[in-house]
Amino acid sequence: MNDKQQRALAGGWLDSELSRRQFLKVTGTLATAAAVGGSFFTENQARAESFGDPVLVETSSDVDIKYSVCLQCHSACGIRCKVVDGVLVKIDGNPYHPNNLEPHLPYDTDPDVARLIPARICAKGHAGIQTIYNPLRIKEPLKRVGARGEGKWETISWDQAFTEIADRLKPLRDLSTPVDPNDPSLGPVANKVVFSGGRNEHGQKEFTDRFWGNSFGTVNKRHDHTSICEASHHIGYGFATGGAKSKGSTDLPNCEFVLWFGSDPMAANFPFVAQSRKLMDMLKKGGKLAVVDPRCNVAASKANWWLPIIPGTDAALALAIARYIIDNELYN
Template sequence: MSESPGTRRTFLKTAALLGGSAAAASQAPGVLARLGTAEADGYLAPHGDYPLAKPENVLYSVCQQCNTQCGIKVKLEDGVIAKIDGNPYSPWNMLPHVPYRTPVTQTATVDGILCPKGHTAVQTTYDPYRLVKVLKRAGKRGDGKWVTIAFDQAVGEIVEGGRLFKDVAGEEAREVEGLRRLWALRDAKVMKALAADAKKVGKKQMTLAEFKTRHRDALGHLIDPDHPDLGPKNNQFVFMWGRLKSGRGELIRRFTEAGLGSTNAHGHTTVCQGSLYFTGKAMSEQFVYDDNDGTMKWTKGAKFYWQADQQSADFILFVGASPLEGNYGPTNRGSRIAQRLADGDLKIAVVDPRASKTAAKAWKWVPIQPGGEGALALAMIRWILDHERYDARYLTNANRGAAKTDGEPTWCNATWLVKLEKGQPGAFLRASDIGLPKDKRVHKDKKTGEETAYEFDPFVVLRDGVPVAFDPYSDKTAVEGDLRVNTTVKGIPVKSAFEILVETAAGKTVAEWAALADVKPADVVELAREFTSHGKRAVADIHRGVSQHTNGFYQVFAWYTLNLLIGNYDWKGGLAKASTYDAAGGKT
């Protein structure tokens, strides 16, 4: 690039703010003029007195241009944003980041990296169409007529309600309920009792008549006394948002739930990546004693997802993900991946309908039919199973004890026996099904100390053809099972979970699975061979294109199962639970 004064001056003018609110935009020409003069006089040279490098002209904040929410360094000239750079205190924007104890006088000249979207926050801030005051509808819905009202007036009308649209034709007499009226039930104890008994009505443990008699003094606070499961009128207040990070999210939930007593605080839910979260929840469910129900059940699964440990992996297969231009931040992930690619110690492949910037840097790009990602996963699974390129040692571990013996951080249910019902997989085989005893146990409530007796019915595997009952969470006894099981135990037809996977994948040839995904069979073979050539340091990262379909849950499950075949969960270079930081700074 030419370093001529004309080029630099043009760059300064085009890179700085050109739009804005009335007050800020009016100052922008002056800011640009002074920056241009500073450049002409040589003040922008390294030895010069650059005004945007003075600590008093720098504010540290957080970018809201995407969900990564990088730290930003906002540079001001006479109170107007002239430039935005990355915050050097943030690990998202500088590697390694500046220690937090570093004085801002020392970081004024230290800039972190920031993506183009972050830089455009200047434009967002001063966009002439940005709403900076409260607008109230002044015509019929859809007319596009609005009036500006004071913030205090808006708060008053929202809280008190009333005939808020009396000047709109057809709505002169319409009464709008305010938050004060919706805040109908304010006694937390009464609310808790109503909710508990409403559940009993739903479970047929209490009649509706009994409910109404017990809570006759509170029926007026319910949305519909004949349907107590709807809850109090408080639930008619709904707070819906798009995407929030910790901090704002806690504030909103506290206001909605603890403050107004409504259960309806909802984010973007399944319109985003619900399939990804709920696959993680399903796969992390544990069969344990549940305090609420007083029984053993599948519970305590967490809504989360796994991502690649990109710092330690030898090979990453990105499916529906392009971290060099999106995903969770080009500033964070992209720079690290680019460095490892440049150093030659990372190999990546990309599955994406679009030839993305990440695909441009990949060893292999495989275009795919959107929604066919699950078929590609099953094609790879079929090839891996046919060629026995899976981690058999990992898969045979049936419980914690076996995993501990092998030095594995996790274990899975590949060898657990599944009962067949009319030829189809049903529930897991239990010890009592084949005449083996249940375990007598006692649960002690951590809060009250109260003890409750219960029974645990162990799961079953075959070991060298012999049934073995076991506890998945016991580390005292190491239990391994046979992977390929298709037999009858005590008259009950059973298969191992692994056998069910083998038969499912074998339902189509590699070529047939590939056709469903609209990919070449040769590409499937190349991907599968490479994926199984790096031990546990290979990983498929699917955040989050794989989940963005009506069949998203099953697609995500197929890809997580593919990772499971090489046992890379919780290993360096494998899959790691995606985590972040809460409002107090702790890791979640």
């Protein structure tokens, strides 16, 4: 599928030539339509309900319930998938899972009872349906044709893809010849192979690590989204713990004061659903929250103090706090 076909399939949403004037014109029209549409809400609601029970998906015994785990991020929250005639129609939180409901349902709870118990899940989890049904989802191997960057691809069979990839890997599976005899630190030729797994989730990355690292022999066994989007907290915790890659298990509900630097626990991080719930529990109990962020994010809007520092001055503020604690002997 070439670039033009992708844009046509996406209905124009990938068009990067949308001007500011066009954008304002479209959004203004939508705002007007929303305002006018609100005045007909009662009529539209009645028409919608005339087509069937709006809670059918929630309560009907014709809906097949499948329990699983969400892989939209690394939180691994529980999901309750509702399937009608083989089609996934809705994803909800799993009440048996501690990320989604606190306290979670005992595991011996009757499934017919559990299906009626609401449990939370974030917008990304709800949008998991698009992982399956998005019209731009790639379902078959694509091979580039033409020049790199030209955006032209052809569909090939899985057998052809496996054969061509294996043929390219064979000469690189060399564990004795150095990449550069003058620089032994680069290791053997096998290290020329880099596996970039994209959104390689738990259960998948363990398998690919064994294959590329243990079997093939490259040290570049995984360059995934973790290397790009969350390396900072792994490195930070590594420095704080002497090498352990752990984000800890903060007892948020029982904290008296929380100082949050450079992230939004109510819109990001993981497990976001459980973390934001516990943070709100702390605030309800009288705990205090300070958020350090140039942007007034969601957590800052709920905090007792928002500290809008200049971007890049996080370390200076942290050192200033440490200096104040030492100078005033506030440590224990």
